[in-house]
Amino acid sequence: MRIVVDHNLCEGNGRCVEAAPGIFELRDDDRSYVLEERPPASLRGKVELAARLCPRQAIRVLDE
Amino acid sequence: MSALKLETIDIIDPDLYVSRGYPHQEWALLRREAPVYWYERPNVDPFWAVTGHAQIVEVSRQPALFKSLQRLFMTINEEGAPDPNEGILRQLLNMNPPEHGAYRGVVNRRFTPRGVQVLxxxxxxxxxxVLDGLVGREECDFVLEVSAKLPLAVIAEMFGIPRADWDTMFRLSNMMIGPSDPEYGGSNTVKETLELARMEFFQYFNTLVEDRRKNPRDDLASALANGKVNGEPLPIFELMSYFALLIIAGNETTRNATTGGLFAFINHPDQWRRLKADPSLVPHAVEEIVRWTSPVIQFNREAVADTELNGQKIRAGDLLCLFYPSANRDETVFERPDEFDIGRNPNPHIAFGIGEHFCLGANLARLELQVMFRQLAERLEAIELNGPIQRMRSSFVGGIKHMPVRYRIKPRA
Structure with a gap:
């Protein structure tokens, strides 16, 4: 699994940080950054929740 | 209860929204039998009515396949209505990527969770x-004296619009959102009302732009007046439209969430007592108010190519209409969807939309509603209706024009 945040969409709503702390981080530019681009499969549930909750649907979870 | 039938239900006639409020039974039937339904009636141009949560999300997250257009919403064909394909403004809600993102980027940092905290x-x-203004009396029109005042004051202050002009902003916003309501449109046709309001808005904003180009400040008006899209200043029509969008959206919807929220508490006194007893519930309560009231009823999309949605064959050029209040009562997403529960968590409502066009002002609206309901819960000692509410004639925005209440309020916060 690989996580990509589209910075053209992300507006720092921070739902991903709530859903998957340690994987996403909100920075001063009001954008979310992926701390762990390829997290272990055990975290898939949290990552998918973050993607689902993102108000701007800026998170993609890729199978690669 | 008479049995509703798919073939005969009406979810578009604005007069029904005045007399009955939101058609929740009709939407429930649609979700159950046809969450993507070809709605064809004699008085309206045909469209796909999308009422399921999953289907609205699916459409919203594919702006390249389901594009936004000049025609923002569906209503009945009435004499004196403007050409729906023309649209009265050209702003974010009519735009698509990449143009939409470029325009949104002019001001979006002011509306992020961090951006709104300074307010x-x-x-x-x-x-x-606003609440001090209620002290010394026991009756008021809650809409005019409370709900309308906070969001209008906040957006006007963000723009740097002087207090003397707030009433004008309120009047013009009402004309733009409720042009087919006689209280706002008078004896003018819908087209005349919209054009009058637009003209007056644009004249006002034009003066503001000229001033802020000469004397820039740290306000929204200056940010727009001096803003750039792809390295160029905004064209005048798009610039004026952007002002109008933010002023209108910044005060109409939060007004209706505030009114609808208090109305819900009046009808659910147990939830009101619960909030007063535990103010830490305010953030959850606000999400539930937004889910429950869903002030924006619908937005349109147009299919760009032939595709399929929930098994229905959608053809390029077909109109789709997304009904957000319906998604927010979807039984497959929410437990007890028809219960007003201020502790609801999680609460994945999509009253602010989702994806490319997610409400720019959502964080501002949330903050305003949280502050308002925290203060109301603290200061209102008694509240009841003092007459029927009056709804706006619109199938686009669920407006409450008047809500007479009788109350007792603490004199000081």
């Missing part, structure tokens, strides 16, 4: 002032 003190102070 907290101001919002607290305005709210206190």
């Amino acid at each position: 907290r003190q101001q919002i607290e102070a305005i709210t206190t002032e």
Whole structure:
């Protein structure tokens, strides 16, 4: 699994940080950054929740 | 209860929204039998009515396949209505990627969760002032004296619009959102009302732009007046439209969430007592108010190519209409969807939309509503209706024009 945040969409709503702390981080530019681009499969549930909750649907979870 | 039938239900006639409010039974039937339904009636141009949560999300997250257009919403064909394909403004809601993102980027940092935090003190102070205005009486029109005042004051202050002009902003916003309501449109046709409001808005904003180009300040008006899209200043029509969008959207919807929220509490006194007993519930309560009231009823999309949605064959050029209040009562997403529960968590409502066009002002609206309901819960000692509410004639925005209440309020915060 690989996580990509589209910075053209992300507006720092921070739902991903709530859903998957340690994987996403909100920075001063009001954008979310992926701390762990390829997290272990055990975290898939949290990552998918973050993607689902993102108000701007800026998170993609890729199978690669 | 008479049995509703798919073939005969009406979810578009604005007069029904005046007399009955939101058609929740009709939407429930649609979700159950046809969450993507070809709605064809003699008085309206045909479209796909999308009422399921999953289907609205699916459409919203594919702006390249389901594009936004000039025609923002569906309503009945009435004499004196403007050409729906023309649209009265050209702003974010009519735009698509990449143009939409470029325009949104001009101001979006001011609306992020961090961006709106700088407004907290101001919002607290305005709210206190608004509620102080109720002291010494026991009756008021809650819409005009409370709900309308906070969001209008906040967006006007963000723009740097002087207090003397706030009433004008309120009047013009009502004309733009409720042009087919006789209280706002008078004896003019819908087209005349929209064009009058637009003209007056544009004249006002034009003066503001000229001033802020000469004397830039740290306000929204200056940000727009001096803003750039792809390295160029905004064209005049798009610039004026952007002002109008933010002024209108910044005050109409939060107004209706505030009114609808208090109306829900009046009808659910147990939830009101619960909030007063535990103010830490305010953030959850606000999400539930937004889910429950869903002030924006619908937005349109147009299919760009032939595709399929929930098994229905959608053809390029077909109109789709997304009904957000219906998604927010979807039984497959929410437990007890028809219960107003201020502790609801999680609460994945899509009253602010989702994806490319997610409400730019959502964080501002949330903050305003949180401050307002925290102060109301603290200061209102008694509240009841003092007459029927009056709804706006619109199938686009669920407006409440008047809500007479009788109350008892603490004199000081």
